[in-house]
Amino acid sequence: MLRFLFILLVSLVTSAQATTVRVGFQTGDINTLLMYAAQTGQFARNGVEVKLTPFPAGPAMLPALAAGEIDLAWMGEFPAVTGFSNGMPIEILMMERLDFTNVRLVVNPAAGIQTVADLKGKKVAVSVGSTSHNHLLRALSQAGLRQDEVTIVNLSPANMPPAYVAGQVDAALTWEPNVGLMEKAGARPIATTRSLGMITGGIWVARQAFTKDSPAAVQGFLKTWREAQKTYVANPSEVRQYEAKRVGQSAQEFDALIARQTASHPSFEQLLTADFMGPPGKELDSRLMKHLQAIGAFLVAEKRISATPANWAPIFNTRPIQDFLRAEKP
Template sequence: MTRLALWLALVGALLFGSPPATAQAKLPIRIGFQTGEVNVLLSHAVAAGLFEKEGLAVTLAQFPAGPAMLPALAAGEVDLAWMGEFPAVTGYANGLPIEILFMERIDATNVRLVANPAAGIASPTDLKGKRIGVAIGSTSHYHLLRALSQAGLKAEDVRLVNLTPANMPPAYAAGQIDAAFVWEPNVGAMERQGAKAIATTKSLGMITGGVWVARKPFVTGSPETVQRFLKAWDAAQNAYAADPAGVRAAEAKRIGMSGPDFDALVAGQSVAHPSFRQTLTADFLGAPGQEGESRLMKHLHGIAAFLVGEKRIQAPPADWAGLFDTKPIQAYLAGASAGVAKGVAKGVAKGASQ
């Protein structure tokens, strides 16, 4: 029996042939997330008890940024981690047994280049000789190099200041940098100090977002836990579609923002949360068997080349095929479809008997 067939058999038993999750023993799952990022769906899923409803006992592990999660994944201290594409590629290229299950979100304007108008910066062409805050080796650095290139500039034409995202707003307030390329909530903090956006992911013709990365031994060894996680996440996505403001409340509280202010922050991100079905298309992880031709895979190849150039990794992954694993989602969708068909058939039979 193939691995996918095993997944499908499991889902059928899990979703349709077993007692409700609340009647089962809770399965442990350790989830890593970034405190300096916006985690709308995760915060809602935790606050609304969606994981518990599916019989999961969740332990949350906080990290300041994606790269800090890699040692925890290597040590088996977390099972799933929400991170950007850069640490995912870095970890995989360095031999960590990790895989991307799906893209949690894609951002069009979350990552922005903002500048101080008083420094005479109105567009990227004005950056020559200026001090620019970036997290070296991260997506902000990658974005900045693209912005400079499109403006006819090189990295040597500006002064790069290596800062963590959280340290960029204070550095901007202190006049230590003239511009910065970073994401919410820190980019918004600088805009509230008067910084003006002069470039975004969208304006540069790039893509970026967040992915759910899992340890391979966890996925293969705990398939039922993975399926329960996917079911809870699907519920969070459906809730967000039905009541965006209500779902954002938990994350707004975590960040310490009012509802209207947080709504404005999210609007500035231009975020899209791909459905599981969208995950299996060329725009994201690709259709089964065609992952290598997907837009996300090609994007990750570009990131690997950048990381090699920055000496963050020694070489690109020798085998990219193991980075994506959509079998759990394929199994979940197949099980969900079977459940709908079963429900329809049951309704028809009930109607016929009345």
Template sequence: MSTGITRRHFAVLASGLAGALALGAGSARAQEKVVRIGYQKYGTLILLKNKGLLEPLLKPLGYSVKWAEFPAGPQLLEALNAGAVDFGNTGEAPPIFAQAAGAPLVYVGYEPAAPQGEAILVPKDSPLKTVADLKGKTVALNKGSNVHYLLVKALEKAGVPYSDIETAYLTPADARAAFERGSVDAWAIWDPFQAAAEKTIDARQLADGTGIVSNYQFYLSTRSFVDQAPQVVDVLLKGVAEVGAWVKANPKAAAAEFSPLIGIPAPILEVALARQQYDVKPITPEVATAQQQVADTFLALGLIPKPIRIADALRAPKS
């Protein structure tokens, strides 16, 4: 009899232990859910990271956050395409190149136009006076970045074929070095690197985006992540909106917080911040149409290998 009781007790204990292990495993899995966010050295996401606002917002959903820094949008979206990032933001051009390469990206939000936040710069003593003077010259830029589109459209407006210039594809740091060495004639760059070059080495603008391009900032995710975790995407955008509102209301404080994060003096960052529009919104038909024009322009120049439809990469409206 004692053996029977022991077996019964063992069965009960084993059953209970199995249930506890299963519950624990399920709980551990819930706790192990991670949203991986790609960010650049400038913009709302780096402030969101620094302030630590996102983690408590995501905790009730069982998510933690893993942050990864990238030098520019194209590199960030390469990581998104490889499945290493779930969410991030870039300018207009990187999503076009990424979608053309087959990345399963989804536009989930945008920041309004900031055409003064990017420019084509030349050294202060350069003989070049207008964009038309770039014919036959070499321009440094980060391939596939927002300024790629600025350069294309600025040349078009000036009547200079894109094929009549040389391009040196360099990251912002390498481009700055080449620019200062005189290895390139001009540099297409965005803030805050633009503001820093204008202030510290008296770089001069041939043109910014005013009257040429919109320079939207886009927030992007993957189709699978948007489908599997729509609430998480909404929380991410809520966090972005909160930080954006704070920046708009407190530009001096925002510049002071940015400064040690990116190694640029606060007064320079104040100039850059004044050129931006920190107000995340859902993608509108007008913005989608503008982005399709970017894609069609790059296709016509042979910069992307096939036509793409921006409509295929939009988040489905909430029911």
């Protein structure tokens, strides 16, 4: 009885001290660690009450961030660069996931498409100004085709499978779970992020004001993320079940989806290396920074933004991770 009362008291105290963090996530992408941490109360145990807000895709989160309606957002690199380039006071706290085959170009075999070169004159679904659009342009360039030699159909990821099944497009370029749905309907993959020599993944973006004003909440979020990563390594099925339920898949179906992604979740230590966000003071030389700058050039060329940032340095804020790692040391 005394043990029960003690646990109840600790729970009440933790709840009273918890800070509400408004988090945006994409319904059209896979959020394995986030759903696990939220559904099992991990955030609350670390003093963070997470309020999840769904969005169809990353670009839709930008107005919510600008209006201060959400504090953190899980998105791709393209909306983050778009928002930052347009003067939004946002910053990238970490790259949560690196994908190698999550983004795929799939084609309808009945349309006579065997290679990327066969896309000439065909209808291809992409989300214009996004990762999928950029992947398509790289694929076309490598095949010696121009963008105007295909008919681009601008669709959200969720609208691509119905368009494919209805025969409204001959090919599509997007990510899980929707690319997997098209493959289930007979589409055949002919290119991936890896085969095109590109990188992509998911990042956590924050309002600068939130990071500055709520450092304890940020640390609680990072602590939860660290714990979720460790649990995922030790017991993948335990962590995956919550996101599998959200997307309506069995454990076996979701395991197959994860295998198709070929994703990795870098540790905080890895994030502070040149392969990701760079060591402190050397962020501008990191692979991820070069990647973002290339995205900026793409967005300017496609007239999605008017110019790239004069100063890229503030787009990264690795100080919270640095503080976390220092505090974690015995």
